Amino acid sequence: MIDHDMACGACGYALVAIHRDGGVVYEHPVTPAADHPTVPVPADRFDSVFRRCHLCSVHQPWWEYRTEAATVETIDDPVTIIERYSSRWHVCGECAHLIDTDDRPALTRRCTDVMNWAPDSPAALLLAGLHEAIILSREPGRTLITTGTWPALPLKPPALPRIRDRLAALLRGPTGLPHPLADPAVRHEIADGLDQGQFTWIDGEFTDLIEQVHTDLPATPVTERIVPSRVSLLTWANPVGPHRLAAASWTRHQHGWRIVAYRTIHADLPEHVLTALRHEVGRLIPVHVRDIPDDHTVTADDPLAPLAATWLVIAQQLTRDEPTPPEPGLGRSYRRARRPPPDIRIVRIKPAARRTTTVNTAGGRRPPEHRFWVSGHTRHQPYGPGRTLRRDIPIDPYLKGPDGAPIKASTTVRILGDHHH
Structure with a gap:
């Protein structure tokens, strides 16, 4: 850290x-x-x-x-x-x-x-x-110094490749960073991971959702079931969590992950000082580094809770993503450098389904009026010939409730879109 x-x-x-x-x-x-x-x-x-x-x-x-x-x-x-x-x-x-x-x-x-x-x-x-x-x-x-309190700097999807390249250059360059990023081998490994995969930008509505529900996050094991494998840099439309995280990246190890969370860096400085800062540092700085093993549990009070909540919502297929082009001229510079074109994806909550639900009030249990987190558990799953065999399969935490119902968080409620394909 x-x-x-x-x-x-x-x-x-x-x-x-x-x-x-x-x-x-x-x-x-x-x-x-x-x-x-x-x-x-x-x-x-x-x-x-x-x-x-x-x-x-x-x-x-x-x-x-x-x-x-x-x-x-x-x-x-x-x-x-x-x-x-x-x-x-x-x-x-x-x-x-x-x-x-x-x-x-x-x-x-x-x-x-x-x-x-x-x-x-x-x-x-x-x-x-x-x-x-x-x-x-x-x-x-x-x-x-990575512990300051700087104003938030919005990150726009078309600029993500340029922001990523500047961040990778910071990690590979001579600028000192606190422990454990004082180790050049660690820095280069993180930079190499940033160079691979797609960019994911979480849109404003999805970001608002994460800001609401991460404080109630159940204990969540970090596994390959929920961690997106192709993403090199994930960014939120606005800072999330008490640590005001703006972005995250992760690399896979033999027995786990190295996860890095970032904040934006901005200040009211004289032009010559700000220009030098932008050239040497860029717009993102690492503020939280963690090596975690497979099945490590993230809870609501963990700095990585907003990231784990984002992974779970994506893994539950409550979202859709759409490609967006990079900044003008950036694609040409990538081609000149013989680099693959940047793959930028905007991730949004799926729109709510419009349909009528009939509720039987004569008897039986009334369906819930909100969606809420269900803790991870194990399901005794039938399988095999005639489904006569049984095996235990892990079920990750997920949001439960009627399609289109609001999400019940700690203090606020927001509509979550339909998750049907």
């Missing part, structure tokens, strides 16, 4: 995740002496988490730089303040641009302007020294 998003329970600041000795520890970016200890708690327990660039303290950070640990001692007679800085620096796009261009004076000016410090003040001179130490001691490269 790479979606470590922790904050300090004492102060509400986002913490820095450091992988050490096979585990993860969390630190404050700066720790004044004799201040409170770190109290790591999941960030989603807070209404808001203070995410800030460690340099300018203005914008949300995008990049993590690694440096030597630094200690700054400030003497303001009779008080001496000692601040110990983490070796990880979370930096916004604009400050990152100044670091990468080694523009120390501009970086210091940017930060002193925010603090309203005079350029020749002792604090400004101290800050300039700290910036010089960061730039001169930083390790090569930088790592993309």
